[in-house]
Amino acid sequence: SYELTQPLSVSVALGQTARITCGGNNIGSKNVHWYQQKPGQAPVLVIYRDSNRPSGIPERFSGSNSGNTATLTISRAQAGDEADYYCQVWDSSTAVFGTGTKVTVL
Amino acid sequence: QVQLVQSGSELKKPGASVKVSCKASGYTFTNYAMNWVRQAPGQGLEWMGWINTNTGNPTYAQGFTGRFVFSLDTSVSTAYLQISSLKAEDTAVYYCARDLGYCSGGSCHEDAFDIWGQGTMVTVSS
Numbered sequence: 001s002y003e004l005t006q007p008l009s010v011s012v013a014l015g016q017t018a019r020i021t022c023g024g025n026n027i028g029s030k031n032v033h034w035y036q037q038k039p040g041q042a043p044v045l046v047i048y049r050d051s052n053r054p055s056g057i058p059e060r061f062s063g064s065n066s067g068n069t070a071t072l073t074i075s076r077a078q079a080g081d082e083a084d085y086y087c088q089v090w091d092s093s094t095a096v097f098g099t100g101t102k103v104t105v106l
Numbered sequence: 107q108v109q110l111v112q113s114g115s116e117l118k119k120p121g122a123s124v125k126v127s128c129k130a131s132g133y134t135f136t137n138y139a140m141n142w143v144r145q146a147p148g149q150g151l152e153w154m155g156w157i158n159t160n161t162g163n164p165t166y167a168q169g170f171t172g173r174f175v176f177s178l179d180t181s182v183s184t185a186y187l188q189i190s191s192l193k194a195e196d197t198a199v200y201y202c203a204r205d206l207g208y209c210s211g212g213s214c215h216e217d218a219f220d221i222w223g224q225g226t227m228v229t230v231s232s
Contacts, residue, residue, distance in 0.1 A: 001168075033218035035151070042201055042225050043143075043151065048218035086151055090216040094167060095141065095153040 002091035004098035011104045018074040020101045022087030025068060030089040032070040034063060038083045046085075047072060077105050108132035110202050110223035117229045123190040126226045128202030135183035136160050139205040139214040142176060142187050145225075146198040154200075157185060160209045192230045199225040 005023040012018035022032060032050050035043040045054050047063040050070065060075045074081050082105050087098035113127040128140065142154040155166040157176040164176040175188040185202055202223040207215030 031217070035219070037151075042222040043203075043219075044222070045206075045218055045220050048206060048220070054220060084150075088151075088218070093165070093216070095156075095216070095219075097151040097153060100150040 002089070002094070002096050004087055004089065004096055006085075006087060006098040006101045008099075009102045009104065011106055012074070012077045013106050014079065015076055018077050018081070018103055018105075020072045020074075020085050020087075020103065022070040022072070022098050023068055024070075024089065027068055027070050027089065028066045030065075030091065032063065032065045033088045034061075034072045035086045035088065036081075036083045037086065043086065074103070077103075079105050081105055108204075108221055110204060110221055112200075112202060112223040112226045115227040115229070117231065118192050119232055120192055120194060120230055122192050122230075123188060124192060124228055126187045126189075126200050126202075126228070128185045128187070128223050130183045130185070130204070133204075136180055137209055139207065139209055140176075140178075140185040141203045141205055141219055143201045143203055143219075144198045145201065146195075149198075154187075156205065156214075158209060158212070158214050159185070160214070161212050189228070192228075194230050196228060197230050199227050201225050 034047040036046045037043040050065040051063045062073045085101045111129045136159045141156040144152045154170045157164045177186045203219035204221040206220040207217030
């Protein structure tokens with residue numbers, strides 16, 4: 001079965017840039033979606049189809065996808081960006097989530 | 107506005123059954139597939155499967171066959187998840203999530219999960 005690997009945690013200084021990776025075999029050939037989940041809340045879609053932002057998501061969130069790695073970038077990180085982040089793809093009609101990354105803003 | 111509202115928390119004994127509801131509003135229910143996602147305490151997101159809201163045809167992920175049933179009542183724009191023979195390891199938050207991909211002619215396009223319910227906590231304990 002297809003697997004997506006994310007770092008367990010990423011730390012970023014306030015106002016700096018955080019990059020969260022999502023590794024998978026030839027993930028560049030798939031559409032990657034990213035979700036933000038704050039404690040006690042439901043996940044929220046922040047990037048869909050590699051690099052598209054839903055309405056209401058700040059421009060500070062961006063995504064890219066190539067080769068075996070997709071990346072979610074959070075620019076000018078704010079305290080409110082502290083959350084768990086999950087990548088997700090579809091593989092053989094199965095939705096697969098990444099292992100999740102906890103982002104801490106210092 | 108577009109939203110999914112789920113039923114409240116449940117406390118069940120092992121061996122019992124539970125039915126979680128997910129009521130959609132603000133859009134045409136049958137135009138978008140509905141997915142179900144489980145999150146055990148302190149764990150990540152796990153996809154359980156989805157149901158075609160056009161045809162009512164469910165698809166279950168590996169590990170979610172047998173005791174798990176997805177169903178619909180399109181007259182009230184509601185999707186349901188029923189779990190039977192509950193076990194302690196079923197303790198989790200269960201989310202419904204709308205698929206951004208459009209359903210047409212009996213098939214649905216796989217895409218991102220753009221709208222999520224607030225989650226339903228199911229606790230299984232004797």
